[in-house]
Amino acid sequence: MADLTLYTNPHSRGRIARWMLEEVGQPYDVEVLGYGGTMKAAEYLGVNPMGKVPAIVHHGQVVTETAAICAYLADAFPEAGLAPEPHERADYYRWMFFAAGPVEAAVTNHSMKVVPDEKQQTMAGYGNFELAMRVLESAVAKHPYVAGDRFTAADVYVGSSIGWYTRFGIIQRNAAYDAYLERIESRPAFKRANELDDAAAAEMQSAA
CATH class of the missing domain: 1.20.1050.10 (Glutathione S-transferase Yfyf (Class Pi); Chain A, domain 2)
Structure with missing residues (x-):
């Protein structure tokens, strides 16, 4: 189990966070949530009381808001070279x-x-x-x-x-x-992220 978890839905801005995670190249777990279902469940509301995705948890610390996630990951993993000079x-x-x-x-x-x-x-x-x-x-x-x-x-x-x-x-x-x-x-990294999210979307559609 990784120390970094992404909460997302492939039909959301979670795609941005996924791309950023692929850019930093660190292992991460993924929890795909459904609108009106697991996204609003008590377990996830404990992560993000807004009941929105994306969110990440890194070493127990929660980051929400997509721009903040991008900035946070750039700083957390400077070896990826994505933070500003x-x-x-x-x-x-x-x-x-x-x-x-x-x-x-x-x-x-x-x-x-x-x-x-x-x-x-x-x-x-x-x-x-x-x-x-x-x-x-x-x-x-x-x-x-x-x-x-x-x-x-x-x-x-x-x-x-x-x-x-x-x-x-x-x-x-x-x-x-x-x-x-x-x-x-x-x-x-953009192409990998898209492939992963497209696969997750197809899996959700099949399950429905």
Whole structure:
């Protein structure tokens, strides 16, 4: 039994955490949870009272929130080289948490057809959807990776978000996104993680 456990569902942001775990290359156990079932059971609520996935437990310590999981694993396993170098820290933290905060809020509201009026835009951290998307695009167009010339944990989170949003048509693909996604999705760890999650999804479907 590994000292690291991933709680996930293959139809969730747990795919991001799985990719990050494959990048760090450490052994881990997996608990696949079902929506409305084991995800809301008392046992898992003891791990994450929100009843959401993903979550990881490492040496008895719980980490939830996908961006936090990516940042934590990069720091916990520095030999993987996914944490930022000093000159990369500003963009690393800036864009990872921009994607986790303003972009996530903008996409959620856009999907629910919630459009802030001019006054509400001054209160919303993302302003409006179009503004948040323009800034996100600029982040991936500036350098090969969001923190500069090297792949980091920030790319796992930001890249997964862009991949998810473009595949579901929430944001439109363009040259900047296509080039960025081609770079990060060619990584062996990304491919392994996808294969594992696709297999888990097929197993869940067969069991149902």
